[in-house]
Amino acid sequence: MTNSPRLAMLAMVATTLLSAPAFAQDAGTLKKIKETGVITLGHRESSIPFSYYDDKQQVIGYSQEFMLKAVEAIKADQKLDKLEIKLMPVTSANRITLIQNGTVDIECGSTTNNTERQKQVAFSNTIFVIGxxxxxxxxxxxxxxxxxxxxxxxxxxxxxxxxxxxxxxxxxxxxxxxxxxxxxxxxxxxxxxxxxxxxxxxxxxxxxxxxxxxxxxxxxxxxxxxxxEAYGCMVRKDDAAFKKVVDSAIASVMASGDAVKIYNKWFMAPIPPKGLNLNMPLSDEMKALYKAPNDKAFE
Amino acid sequence: MYEFDWSSIPGALPFLVQGMYISLEITAIAIVVGIVWGTLLAMMRLSSVTALSWFAAGYVNLFRAVPLVMVLLWFFLMIPHMLESIFGFPRGSDMRLGSAIAGFALFEAAYYSEIIRAGIQSVSKGQMAAANALGMTYGQSMRLVVLPQAFRNMVPLLLTQGIILFQDTSLVYVSALADFFGAAYKVGDRDGRLVEMLLFAGAVYFVLCFTVSQLVRYYQKKLKTA
Amino acid sequence: MGYSWNWGVFLQPSATGDDTYLGWMFYGFKMTIGLSLSAWLMALFLGSIIGVLRTVPNKVLSGLAMAYVELFRNIPLLVQLFLWYFVLPELLPASLGNAYKQSNPVVQQFLAAMICLGLFTSARVAEQVRSGISSLPPGQKNASLAIGFTLAQTYRYVMLPMAFRLVVPPLTSEFLNIFKNSAVCSTIGLLELAAEGRQLVDYTAQPYESFIAVTLAYLLINVVVMFSMRWLEAHVRVPGYIGGK
The missing domain is CATH 3.40.190.10 (Periplasmic binding protein-like II)
Known part of the structure; x- marks a missing residue:
């Protein structure tokens, strides 16, 4: 082979690189949801007990319940009669990218809110505090x-x-x-x-x-x-309206006392698939969080 | 010594069958698209138009230089969004299957085109000259004379590449798509029975691929004696 | 959607403070090269033996060689890798297995990856060697047997020197494949090129820069290997055969 196809190949790569930054700007997740009637939720596949598949391949878990509460709030906020929910499994390696590029609208799993990640995505009110x-x-x-x-x-x-x-x-x-x-x-x-x-x-x-x-x-x-570390739901950066709806949904779950019920269901009682009880009592950090919901990262 | 516990398998069967269906779907589409696009690439590569042969050579070498895992990542995470911003496509939500199929088909086309190019070159030049002499156009002589013979010789190689492709579908784990391997892995991960599920998956892959490769061998023998 | 490009990320000191991110990439690059080359030597050695065995007139030997090829060709690399890394040490006697498992994990990961890639590729090399041998005109073998060479001598002095020169081009593509297949080894935690790329995504939240850098690194490897093999091909080409000018 001669050198020329190599050059052609390099040219192809270069074009790809140059065209890459031209990603579409699409502000307003709420607007998109209202227009399409569809919301895409990012979930994990085996983050027990936050977000995982049960033996019928249904997504369940503590974070999933918070995410569904947020979806209800979005539906009410936008006065939608029907909101179709699409589920999309994400991994720890691709979750940030999938939020950024618009494939997933919101991800509640076991994602730590930290300052480095805040450069690329935004985080809702904290849903869990771990050590x-x-x-x-x-x-x-x-x-x-x-x-x-x-x-x-x-x-x-x-x-x-x-x-x-x-x-x-x-x-x-x-x-x-x-x-x-x-x-x-x-x-x-x-x-x-x-x-x-x-x-x-x-x-x-x-x-x-x-x-x-x-x-x-x-x-x-x-x-x-x-x-x-504080687990939060990831949403797109610079979309204050969407984040506000999600934040207030989480805050109201905590204020109403539903959060403790959800906690007990996943941490103090037998859970699928094997019916084991994690027996992890509510920590002081969690009690403080439920009292005063916030979106602060610990680092 | 490790204690084996196979109890996860029966309950997971429906999910595994669904995963196998996805693996086969990706394989089948990628083989068909890969062979069609690969044939075109091979003809471009052999054509006397310099621009076409350069394009084909660049395409084939680019795809053959990058690991399939990276190609799948590109197709899953970057390319859909470039297309959206360039052509203004509506933003789809579940791109996993589509991007996997596109990635596999375009990647395999590069490999198929090399097999097909070798196949076309193996048909003696005299045949092309004879077809020309009979007044056939380039397209006619390719379609009616050269390609039928080339494909007959290539079928075993194309099928073997198909077996490799089927095994490679396990790499779609990068997009969390539940193909057969992914399904087995997910069940194993959820139940803490990874070793058992992957041994099972390995056995199933072996039986399927071995059977097909024996059929290829049989066909090859028949081809030789015919 | 507001992706902030930052190519300077490679020069930043890594979060664990041991190196720059570029240093991580370079570590992965070296690991990919070291792994692929050592697995390739293994594949070439075993593949040649198995390939020759497939063509010998002894039914038992050629049958065993065929079983070997079919076994390693028909199970996905990803599954084989998992078996070598996680399952094999469990089958060793407990004391030996435990001693091995307590040893340095990088050594364990490297060994498992090397054996896995080496055996997987050796089955493919064996097929190429076999087809190289069987493409030789039968007259060569018969002639050398007729002038009193033993079968071993016939292979050693007549058939193999020819066959190996013929199979250089197909082996080139297997050689390239081993570099690409090595990317799969990140799944057992071996920090090679693809794994370092993924680490960069995790640590810097700059996924696109890291994908692009990793892709370019693989292209570089490919170009270098391709050109050196082309040089080799030109030197061993057999006049009068396809590709020989």
Whole structure:
């Protein structure tokens, strides 16, 4: 082959690059919803108990219920008789992009609100507050983060835990081997098969993973929380009208006391698919949140 | 030793069958579109018009240079939105299946065109000359003389590429589309039974692909003796 | 929808403070190259043996070789990778398995990825080698047997030198494939090029810059490999055969 097709190829790439920034600007999610009568909800597939599939492949979970409350509020706000709901599964790797490029209108799952992400998307009022902790085997003797020095530790790629863990390892020279697994399922499998002695993640998700285990009683969630993080629903940036409707829907769920009922349903009672009870009592942070709903990030 | 627990499979069967349907749908459409577009590309590549042959060469080399995973990501996350902004298409919501099919078809066309080009070149030049001498146009001699012979020789290779394509559909996990592999993975993830579900998925893929590859082998033998 | 482009992101120090994001990409780039090259050596070695075995007149040996090829060709790479990484250590004796699983995870991920890619590709290389051997005129084999060469000598001195020169072009495309297939290995947590790209998306929330950079890096690898193989092809071309001028 000669050089020329290569040049043609480079030219193609260059054209693609140049045309890429010309994305359509579409302000007003509410307007779009009103015009089309359709709203697209982004959800997770296995973030137990926030957003996941039950054994009939229906999306359920704590965050999903908040999202549906927000949808009702949107329907009422726009005085729509009918609002068609489209569900779109997202992953931690593509959720931000899908909000940005307009595929998904709102995503309530287990997405942490932080300042870095606020450069690309906006976050609603916080729906949950977690602490990042460790899941270990009960007989492992590991009680807290300092016990991890020199050990293999797993966390899920693309999460704030991954960042914290790598930074801790760097700052305190702990000599840990950090394994970044593709998703929570593979992280847990890494822990379960003995590849890692601990799995660092948001405490609520760790309780969720425990519920899936073959012998839930073998596992424990331990350690001093390394960070507090606020889960919010993601919406498009610079769309204040839409965010306001979602925010007030969440605030009113919290004010009416429905939030506590939803909490108890998912954290203090048996949940699908296996009927396990996570037994995670309402934390002080959560009580404070329900009293004073806000959209502040912790970092 | 790992304890196996296969209890997730029976309940998940309807979901798995649905996933298999999606895998087959992507495979079938991508094969058909890939062969048609691949044939055109191959003819462009061999044509004497420089611009056409450059375009075809650039296209084929570009798609063959980039991993399929990246191509699927481009088609899922970026290209639909470029098209929207350039042509003002309405903003669709669930692009997953459409973008996967488009990505696969355009990607596989690059591979098919190389197979087809080799196939066309394997038909001796004399045939083309003879067809010309009989007064056939270029199109007629391609369609009536060269391509039928080329395709007969290429069928095994095209089918083998089809098997590879079917296996590669497992890569649509990047867009969270529930193809057969994705469905098995999701069930395994939800129930904490990843190992069992993926062993099961591997066995199903093996049985299907092995059967088809044996049929290809049989056809190849028949072709040789015919 | 207000995407804010920021190409300077690559020069920013990473969030964990160990390097710049460009440094991460470069680490991934090296990992992709190292993984692909070592898997390719494995594939070439095993694939040649299996390919030769497929053509020998012994039914048992050629049958085994065929079973090998069919096994590795008919299961998706993604599934094979998962089996090598997660399932295989469970089948080892407990003490050995546990010792292995406690070892450095990067080594474990690299080994699993290398074995998986190497065996997967070796089945394809074997098919190319087999078709190279069977495309030789039968007269060559018969002639060398007739002048008193053993079967092993016939392969060693007559058939293989020819066959390998003939299969260089198809092997080039397998060689290119191994680089592209290595992108799948990010699914077991190996930080190669595609995985670093995904990390960049997670850490910087600048997805498009990172996709574009990763795509360009793969194009670069492809161009370099293509040109070096073209040089090799020109040197080993057999006059009188297709492609030989």
């Amino acid at each position: 990042t902790k460790l899941m270990v085997k009960k007989d492992s003797g590991i009680k807290d983060f300092p016990d991890l020095a020199g050990k293999n530790v797993v966390t899920t790629a693309g999460t704030t835990s991954e960042r914290l863990l790598r930074k801790m390892n760097e700052d305190k020279k702990m000599g840990m081997n950090v394994i970044s697994a593709k998703d929570h399922g593979e992280s847990f499998l890494t822990l379960e098969t003995g590849r890692a002695v601990a799995f660092m993640m948001d405490d609520a998700l760790l309780y969720g993973e425990t519920a899936k285990a073959k012998r839930p009683a073998d596992w424990d969630v331990v350690g001093t929380a390394q960070s507090k």
